[in-house]
Each structure stands twice: as structure tokens, then as C-alpha cells.
Amino acid sequence: MVKIGVLGLQGAIREHIWAIEASGAEGVIVKRPEQLNEIDGLIIPGGESTAIRRLIDKYRFMDGLKKFAADGKPMFGTCAGLILLANDLVGYDEPHIGVMDVKVERNSFGRQRESFEADIDISGVADNFSAVFIRAPHIVEAGENVEVLAKHNNRIVAARDGQFLGCSFHPELTDDYRFMNYFVKMVEQSKRKNFA
Secondary structure: OOEEEEEOOOOOHHHHHHHHHHOOOEEEEEOOHHHHHHOOEEEEOOOOHHHHHHHHHHOOOHHHHHHHHHOOOOEEEEOHHHHHHEEEEOOOOOOOOOOEEEEEEOOOOOOHHHOEEEEEEEOOOEEEEEEEEOOOOEEEEEOOOOEEEEEEOOEEEEEEEOOEEEEOOOHHHOOOOHHHHHHHHHHHHHHHHHHO
16 A cells, blocks of 8 residues: 655645545555655645745745755645646746645635636546535646646646646545546556565
8 A cells, every 4th residue: 555645834734634545545644754764655745835835835835845856756636736837937937845746826816715616527537526616726837748637717727747647626625536546546556566
């Protein structure tokens, strides 16, 4: 069984753990950088990206997160997590972790009160997936090797760049675990490859 961590600094941490466990993996709340050595994949949950970045710096996570990515381990950013993974941000000079070849715009679907749900098709993952958008970002541009998985109103809202997966919405806030199953499979394949 693979072990998937959820960066436990801010956001719907418990809901991600439940989704991981419902998808047949072990879920771990990651509160200390050294825990990154004990997991096979990592989810960076939603919340407020600048607040999460401050906490990443405060608890000295950045080097460990970059090493985790460099070691080829899968990472999944949901909502604010996508912003943290992106290597280009609209209106900002530099990215946060900056490992996923996408350009992202923050709050592009409006403020908190404009939150909504929409059924989207996620290519190769799920049809009619009920996506919950809360102050959601979107992917403005995707690099040539990035696989666009879903769009909503012609905006890219889910994509995969090799070992990195990102989405604008909150899959953990529904009882539909198909997208989490997809990430768990990514982690299982990665672990098999590393042990081959």
C-alpha cells in the first residue's frame, strides 16, 4: 500500500485524508519536513496560497518540497496547491515551488461568494465529475508536454505534467473519489518504477 501525505499547513486536510483512504492508500498528515522522506506521494491542498507559502517558509519546507519533486515523486495540487506547484503566476515575478509547467491566474472565477459547482469531464478519469470551485484559480497556459485533463467554460481547470497533477477545484469536498483514485494510481506506478 502506498503512503500519501497531505501537507498539513492549511486547507481541507482531513477531507483529503478521507479521500486517500477511500481510494485504498494510507493517508498521512505532513507537519514536519522530515516526514517527506516517509511518503510516496504528496497532496498540497487548497486554502490561501500566500498564507500557505508563509507557513512553508516558517516551517522550512521549501527545500524538502523541491527535493521531493526532484526525486520524481508525484505531487497533486488542489486549488491553492495548483498555484504553489505552477512555474509561472499571472502578476507575480516568481513562482512558489515552481515545478509544474503551467501559468496560473489566482481567483480567476471570482471571490468566495461566487463559489459554485459544475459537472465537468476529466479526460481518462471521470465523466460528469461534480467539481467544487471556491475562489478558484485556472491554468492560463500549459507547456507543450502538459496534458490538459479538463476545462470549464474554455478555461483549463485540471492538467498533468508528468509526475505533477493540478486542478482548480476541490475534489476532496465530494464523495466522488475517481480523481483521487487517479492520483493514487500515479503514485503506485511511480513507486513500482522506482523499485524496478
